[in-house]
Amino acid sequence: MKKIVFILISVILGSISYSYANDQAELSSYLSLLPKGTDLSILVETVEKKPSTLISYQSDQFKQPASVQKLITALAAELELGADFRFITRLQTNGKISNRQLKGDLIIQMSGDPTFTRKQLNEMLMVLKLKGVDKITGNIIIDSSIFMGHDKASGWSWNNLTSCYNTAPSATIIDGNCFYAGILPAQNIGEKATTSVSSIYPVTLTSNILTISNKSESFADKYCELDMIASEKNRYHLAGCVKHSSQKSYLKFAITDGFDYLSSILKTELAQKKIKFSGRITETKEPITKSLVPLAINQSAPLSELLTIMLKKSHNLIADTLYRTIGAHYFKIPGTWQNSSDAIKAILLQKADIDLANAVIVDGSGLSRLNLIDADKLMQVLQYIAANNDTLKIVEMLPIAGIDGTLQYRRSFANNELKSIIYAKTGYLEGNYNLAGFLKTNENQYIAFIQFISGYNHLNNPNEPKNSAIVKFEKAFYQNLLEENKID
Secondary structure, eight states: OHHHHHHHHHHHHHHHHHHHHHHHHHHHHHHTTSOTTOEEEEEEEEOSSSOOEEEEESTTSOBOOGGGGHHHHHHHHHHHTOTTOOOEEEEEESSEEETTEEESOEEEEOOOOTTOOHHHHHHHHHHHHHTTOSEEOSOEEEEOTTBOSOSSOTTOOGGGTTBGGGOOOOSOOSGGGEEEEEEEOOSSTTSBOEEEOOTTSOOEEEEEEEEEOTTOOOHHHHTOOOEEEEEGGGEEEEEEEEEOOSSOEEEEEEOSOHHHHHHHHHHHHHHHTTOEEOSOEEEEOSOOOSOOEEEEEEEOOOHHHHHHHHHHHTOHHHHHHHHHHHHHHHHTSOBOHHHHHHHHHHHHHHHHOOOOTTSBOOOSSSOOTTOBBOHHHHHHHHHHHHHTHHHHOOGGGSOBTTTSGGGSSOTTTTTSTTTTTEEEEEEEETTEEEEEEEEEEETTEEEEEEEEEESOOOOOOTTSOTTHHHHHHHHHHHHHHHHHHOOO
16 A cells, blocks of 8 residues: 555656656746846746646745735725725814804824825815815814724835835825925035925925045945935935936935824915914824714725726835725724735635635735745636636736836837737836736737746846846747747
């Protein structure tokens, strides 16, 4: 009996080994295009009721998905929130309007709407004014109880937290919680550059930036980098060096204190509307359960439009606010990073029969380097999206090679036969170049593919982009994939 079991195990392992060697041999010419030390996972399947595997190479290895993670977020959001879901911001009161006064507190219930703007706030306050309010006698309470806990996810790179693309998805967001700062190098080398920020942004910016020569060879200049240091109450300090130029450059930074930022804008807007207010602006993390009188509301675009922006432009803030909203919606408690992770796994298992139990899902955007998933599991997400695309319509939301989104100018596909037939989500973190989506071989005929490239460090010609090897790999691999699977 033991001998039979041993023989069976040997046959199975031999079959796996043969299959792996086969795929490695098939990929060898493409693997040679990548720098030594690069790791690759590839999985390609047909899209049909009973998919067949075309290529599988290290598809069971855990990888950092980067922004490919947004595919999971999009599917979970569609299944749990629905295509018509909207973020809703409300103006309410626990008092009443009498003699042109709001006698009570003005309560602003924030929903984590990543698209909420100052213009929309202005319109809500205009409704308040039209209701006859010239004065608020109570306080202003900003209700941010939709989310709980830290606004920054575990595994986010600390040195990116002041960058706009890494804005924390708090409940209190206005104008994307980002601001522009201008930097103008000094006319003379060695002098301080000038920085500026528009008065529309209620932030404080100081600087101590040195202007250095473009051709300087000193170590001091070589290793002098521009740095942004953030502190409480949205105070920022720029330090380091910039190269000499006659042009003013603009950088976009993240707001670190959403409550303070919204409060400052609110005070300005109230003054412009000539609505008197002398009380305090406070924040509550406890849901307000008492009956409130509605005054004005603002609704975001529906989920279908938000997902299109999120996938096409790889919009991190939309992804992470949706992620935390899914947790809040599913468990009916304030959304946290952890309960959102648990919610997404439960939703995909219950509604799509996709088991991501052993995947590590930390955020919705893929910014965290703690996220881990293998191509085999992610392929289940792609296959479900494809099988249910008549209702989900997620395929059309993906960037299209050479046409739009993050694939519009991707050199691998922009000016060849692959243009307009690859629908895929890109994913980039330093050292990782990922793709996941579909290759259209004919009308309504697709092939699903996942590419995880990690450990990429190309010491290339300084005149070439650092991703030149990636471009060569993708051009060759996907062109061949198209030719072998094209349907006449």
